[in-house]
Amino acid sequence: MKLSKFLFLASLLSGIWLFNESAQADLSSNLVIQYIQEGIARKSWQPVQEENFLNRSGMLPRNNYRNGQGRPEGIVIHETANPTSTIYNEISYMYGHWQSAFVHEFVDANHLVGVANTDYLCWGAGTIANQRFIQVEQLEVHSKDDFAREQLNLAKFTADQLSYYGLGMGRRRATIWSHDDVSGVLGGTNHSDPVSYWNNSASNWFSGSYNMDDFIWLVNQIKSATLMRGYGLPSIIKRDTQTRWLKFGRNTEIFDRSVAGKVIGNSTTLSAKNVTVKEIGTLSNGQVLALVSQNNNILGWTDLTALIKI
Numbered sequence: 001m002k003l004s005k006f007l008f009l010a011s012l013l014s015g016i017w018l019f020n021e022s023a024q025a026d027l028s029s030n031l032v033i034q035y036i037q038e039g040i041a042r043k044s045w046q047p048v049q050e051e052n053f054l055n056r057s058g059m060l061p062r063n064n065y066r067n068g069q070g071r072p073e074g075i076v077i078h079e080t081a082n083p084t085s086t087i088y089n090e091i092s093y094m095y096g097h098w099q100s101a102f103v104h105e106f107v108d109a110n111h112l113v114g115v116a117n118t119d120y121l122c123w124g125a126g127t128i129a130n131q132r133f134i135q136v137e138q139l140e141v142h143s144k145d146d147f148a149r150e151q152l153n154l155a156k157f158t159a160d161q162l163s164y165y166g167l168g169m170g171r172r173r174a175t176i177w178s179h180d181d182v183s184g185v186l187g188g189t190n191h192s193d194p195v196s197y198w199n200n201s202a203s204n205w206f207s208g209s210y211n212m213d214d215f216i217w218l219v220n221q222i223k224s225a226t227l228m229r230g231y232g233l234p235s236i237i238k239r240d241t242q243t244r245w246l247k248f249g250r251n252t253e254i255f256d257r258s259v260a261g262k263v264i265g266n267s268t269t270l271s272a273k274n275v276t277v278k279e280i281g282t283l284s285n286g287q288v289l290a291l292v293s294q295n296n297n298i299l300g301w302t303d304l305t306a307l308i309k310i
Contacts, residue, residue, distance in 0.1 A: 031208040033218055036148045037227065042255070045149060047156035051113045053091060060098055062120045066131040070119040072165055074175035075158050076129055076182060077215070078103065079138040079194035087111050087139050098123075107154050108139035109146035118161065125179055126188025133177065134161055140197060144205035155215065159223035170219040178212050246292075247274050252306040254292075254299055264300055280304060 028034065039045040065071050080090055087108050094102050094115065103124045104116045116122050124135040136157060141150050162168065162175060170176045173185055180192040195211075202210035221227040248267040256264045278298065279291040290304040 028214070028217055028221075030210060030214045030217075031206040032148060032151065032202055032210040033214060035144070035206065036152050036218070039145070039148055039152070040227070042253070045152060047153050048110060048112050050157075051111060053113055053115045054117060056095060057116050059095070060102060060116050060122075062117070065121050070165070072118065072121075072134045072161075072167075073132045074134070074167060074177060075161055076125045076133045076135045076177045076179060077138070077154070077158075077194055077212075078124060078135060078179050078191075079197045080140060081193060081197070083140045083142075085139065087113060090137065090139065091115055103135040103137045105134075105136040105157060106139065107136060107150060107157060109141050109149040109153070112153050112157055125182045125191075126186070128186040128188040129177070129182045138194060138197070141201075147201045147205060151210075151215065151218065155218040155222050158219045162219070162223060169223065170216040172212055172216055176212070176216050176219065181212070246277060246307040247310055248302075248306055249308040250306050252303050255289075255301045267302070267306070274310065275299065275307070277304075277307070 036045070065073070067073065082090070087106050091106055091113060101123050102116055103122050104114065104118045106113045106115060118134050121130050121132075122135050123130055124137075125133065129135075136154065138150060138154060141147050158170065158176065162170060167175045173181050177185075178194060179189065180195045183189050183191055198210045198215075202208050218227070251266055251268045253266050254264055273294070275292040275294050277290045278293055280288065281291070281301075282288050288304045289301040290307060291301055292299050292307070
């Protein structure tokens with residue numbers, strides 16, 4: 001990816017990609033996506049900034065896509081199938097063996113690295129796909145948080161490319177392909193990534209599933225700035241008109257009243273003892289929260305189940 005493209009998109013999308021008041025998002029039942037939303041809301045996760053390695057890519061050929069320079073038709077998603085490698089090792093290996101294969105981008109939980117100019121084709125998924133698509137390689141990561149953050153970074157990169165090149169929304173086997181999709185539909189290759197990597201990660205860490213349809217949903221929510229619509233703020237189910245004194249039965253986090261629900265402390269650090277409940281609401285993931293106050297000062301939202309009667 002060209003650095004100018006990244007800076008343009010960063011400035012254009014800064015501050016709006018998570019939430020847009022005029023848009024309405026569907027809610028995902030996928031546990032990986034819910035965990036990503038939880039990370040954004042509760043841990044202040046954001047997609048990483050891109051590192052630009054294009055100054056190291058002078059040896060790579062500059063061949064046009066079939067429709068011309070700067071005219072890709074979509075994106076292919078890969079993964080390395082190497083559980084012990086690091087992103088910088090993969091990049092170094094690619095530059096040393098580019099005659100066999102190279103891609104445009106590498107991504108993991110903490111890095112997004114542009115290694116080849118996306119205006120020109122790369123060699124990563126067979127002749128048919130190479131002349132059509134941008135290609136991005138995921139590293140295999142080894143924790144629940146890292147997998148979720150990798151998917152967030154990958155989806156943001158994908159959404160940015162769709163926007164920059166005017167490709168519209170993400171569509172399966174049209175503008176977004178897995179390497180497995182390419183093998184099964186276009187041919188010219190026989191790889192099946194990232195199917196096993198995603199299946200194993202979702203099963204091991206989330207006791208669920210995660211596939212291309214889930215990923216494309218995530219991409220489109222980011223692209224339309226609706227990923228956190230209806231998630232960050234509780235939907236009020238009850239306004240408590242009674243003065244009921246409660247206390248915290250266990251230490252728990254307290255969140256502010258913003259869209260993102262930033263953690264502002266916990267019941268211990270805020271010396272929250274006897275509190276009153278002003279409102280009760282639910283997040284889109286079903287969690288029930290209480291808006292609590294102390295001495296007529298609003299503290300924030302907290303887990304309702306942490307409160308007990310005095």
